[in-house]
Amino acid sequence: MSRKQFCRLRVVLSAAKVRLSFYKSSLLFASAQGKEKTMKIRVYRKDEPDFQFGADYDEYFDGIDWRQAQMIYDGMLEADKLRKFEFFDRDVEPLKTYAYWVSSDEGDEPVGPAAVRIRSPEIWWPYSKICARIKALAEDNPALVRIAKVGATARGNDLEAIYAGNSKKMVALIGSVHPGESGPEIIIPALERMIKERKDLLTYIGIAALPSVGADEREKLVQGYPCYLRLNANGVDIDRNFDSDWEEMNDDLGYGLRSTDPESATYRGGAPASEPETRAIVNFIRDIPELSAVFSYHALASICGGAFLSAQRSAGDDDYSVRCRQLADWYVAGMYPAEEGGVALPGFSQGAWLGAHADCTSGSLPDWVYATRQAPAFDVEWDGYAPTKPCMQDLTTPKLMREHQTRHYNGLVNVIAHSR
Ligand SMILES: [Zn+2]
CATH class of the missing domain: 2.60.40.10 (Immunoglobulins)
Known part of the structure; x- marks a missing residue:
């Protein structure tokens, strides 16, 4: 050669x-x-x-x-x-x-x-666009919106949270804990529209959002890196890095992976909250006085369904489960309104509430929120709704993305309207 x-x-x-x-x-x-x-x-x-x-x-x-x-x-x-x-x-x-x-x-x-x-910047927003849209929201609505840095990523990108409306009682939205998964493209348009059309709701319950926790590695996807990415720049799964029974973590999700294995795609890190992204989320959640709920978006190619997973360990806590189910039901009723057949839509196989049987292990964000704040907290996943299935192979089109942004906006409006 x-x-x-x-x-x-x-x-x-x-x-x-x-x-x-x-x-x-x-x-x-x-x-x-x-x-x-x-x-x-x-x-x-x-x-x-x-x-x-x-x-x-x-x-x-x-x-x-x-x-x-x-x-x-x-x-x-x-x-x-x-x-x-x-x-x-x-x-x-x-x-x-x-x-x-x-x-x-x-x-x-x-x-x-x-x-x-070749990815569309409408579906995978660059970090610069995320920062610009957050900044514009604060500048255009100084009486209602503020932004604050809650931490930084492993590569030193600022993680800015945005707060709109009632600062005493808030719903928290967290995006892209796994870099290859959804977040900013759902959260920011929903917030923009809520501020424009439903300011009234935000006076009852505010929204606190941290739209793109996985900003470092997500930028690689924006720049065309072909393969799915789950870990932060240090090779840690942020959704296994929280300080809630972290030592006892033992992945048993059928992935065939161990979160104690530094080579695994679910590696929990060297210590609880070892990662700056985890600490940013901890700061962000800790500073919200009354926490109504936490929605953390997952699924692929910027689309996320209406499947709500909460902490495994909350399985025996009936009161908590009732509160979780209620929120998930409101969210899904907004996403899939009755005139379209609600959850009986063709292809909608899983339903809203996967509850505590599902897979939020110790060390995950929902588990940590349950342990420390007792607020309903969910990893939100793809729900089996057939029209959005292309997201699973990164085939989301701009049209599908826009339809889907509307669904999440309606879901959140429904949650806040019923929770107040
Ligand atoms: Zn995920």
Whole structure:
């Protein structure tokens, strides 16, 4: 095999185009040819229609043969500081996954593949957009809305909470505890619309929101990293990192994983609340005087259903279960109104309340809220509603996203209207 001429091939999605960057290898850079400003470069691309978000991981791309790819560029490129090349591919289609390689025209083995998935910024909001929308809400509604930093992510991004309405009694909304899952695209539009159309409700019960806890790793998905991501930048599952019987945690969810295993996708971390994201949530919840409920959004590709999971250990607590069921029922009645058949909608297989049989283990957010505040707290998941099933494979369309934002808005309006 001939030596590869390039290294550090990166492929990212940026404003609806794919940006490739790569460097001359150190041997090439040190050679006479390496001193040339321009060089003949070939770029190869292969469409990967079989790639499945949520099922396939990095290994999917191992060993894909560049010979089956299409050469999409064969021409001169100019190197920055004689070493770094950039190439833009603008001819890409939404929801496709592509693998790329680069080589010179001298018979060297192409470098790659590096893969990218073409995602819509309407479905996966960049961190900058989340911050801008939160800021605008506060600036446009100074009498009703305030924002406060409650912590930071492992990579040092600020985690800002937004508070609207009654600051004494609040419903808390938490997004993207798992980076590849829903949150900001549901929470922020619901809050914006509530402030615009139902300010009256917020005077009874306010909303406190922490829309994108998984901001660090979520940004990788925004930039086209193809595979589902669950852990924070330190490799910890935030929904196993809370200080509630953390030592006794023993995953038994049928995942085949141990949360004590640092290599597992449910790793609980080195100590309770070891992660800055966990501590941010703790600060956020602790500072709410009267906590009516906590909804933490999960499911995939920015869509979340109406399946409400609470702490396993609350199973014997009848009073708590009644309160949880009531809230879940109100939420679902708003999401799926009667004129559409309510929960009897075709494809709606699971119903609203999965209750304490379901899987919020010790160390999870709902378990910690139950243990410390006794407020109804839920991991909210996909509910089996067939029209939103495309989210499970990251095939959510902007139209589906908008319909779904309305459902969650209506669900929350119903919860607050009945809770006051
Ligand atoms: Zn999750």
